[in-house]
Amino acid sequence: MSEPSELPTPIAAAANPPPRTVAHPPSLWRQPALRRFLRHRLAVAGTLFLLALCIITFPLAPVVTQGNPNRVDLRAVSQPPSWQHPLGTDMAGRDVWSRLIYGGRISLAVGLVAVLIYLTIGIVLGSIAGYVGGTVDAVIMRITDTVMAFPGLIILIAIVALIGPGLFNTMLAIGLMGWTGVARLVRGQILSLRAMDFVVAAQGVGVAMPGVIVRHLLPNVVPQILIAASFGIAGSILSEAGLSFLGLGVQIPTPSWGNMLNAAQSIQIIERMPWLWLPPGLLITLCVLAINFIGDGLRDALDPRMSHKA
DSSP states (O other), rough: OOOOOSOOOHHHHHHHHOOOOOOOOOOOOOOOHHHHHHOOOHHHHHHHHHHHHHHHHHHTTTHOOSSSSOOOGGGGOOOOSSSSSSSSSSTSSHHHHHHHHHHHHHHHHHHHHHHHHHHHHHHHHHHHHHOOOHHHHHHHHHHHHHHHHHHHHHHHHHHHHOOOSSHHHHHHHHHSSSSHHHHHHHHHHHHHHSSSSSHHHHTTTTTTTTIIIIIIIIGGTTHHHHHHHHHHHHHHHHHHHHHHHTTTSSSSTSHHHHHHHHHGGSSHHHHEEETHHHHHHHHHHHHHHHHHHHHHHHHHHGGGGGGGOO
């Protein structure tokens, strides 16, 4: 008598379906992604440099400087670097080293807050355009194209001239100009995801549009948003420096790297007092390079097409 067949019947197979693997969005904290990021030496070096810069400019600023960066000493006007003033003094007798460190707080804060503003705008508009589609998508994208058609610096100058210069207004102006790229990025990703099975299933059980976007779609777009944000911080720091250099950004006496460069408009200062403009210019360059390297590392680590290299 033959042994009973051990092959599962269709009923048994239906009752015990094989386990399904769920694809999770890439995360930097997953080991393959983290290994790819750590292999990017420039990204690691940029991370260490930016971390050290943030520690020095925020918690340690009162320790490593002489305190108030706006303190005027008329007995020490335009002095070259010395033991008392490591980077010399400006034409008002203020310590350049102190202003450089405290100015780093302002420049980094402008970059971070401006990116948060335009990420919020871009994510909201891009999500609505990609999910709803149709006329709503067309209207939002035409507005996006119109904003992108104008030269960015010209519009920034116009916005600041309209609302006035200052720290908060500089953050707001940069935030209002930077959202277009994020909106297009989020819209494109959501367009490719909204027909997936997990989205259709969520819609089928009655999940409202905000829930579908926040809980099911945006987690899959986080890696791309994170990469865009890293490059956006670098661009925002450069925008603040440009506006402050023109006298339309952060206003003196509040120090920022941009308005410290404002002193370089005189050829005599460029030739005879390089300690006034060279340190902020060098820090802007190094900070932007570090953030761009971090963005490159995040792109290589979080791009799913790089997963086969892990």
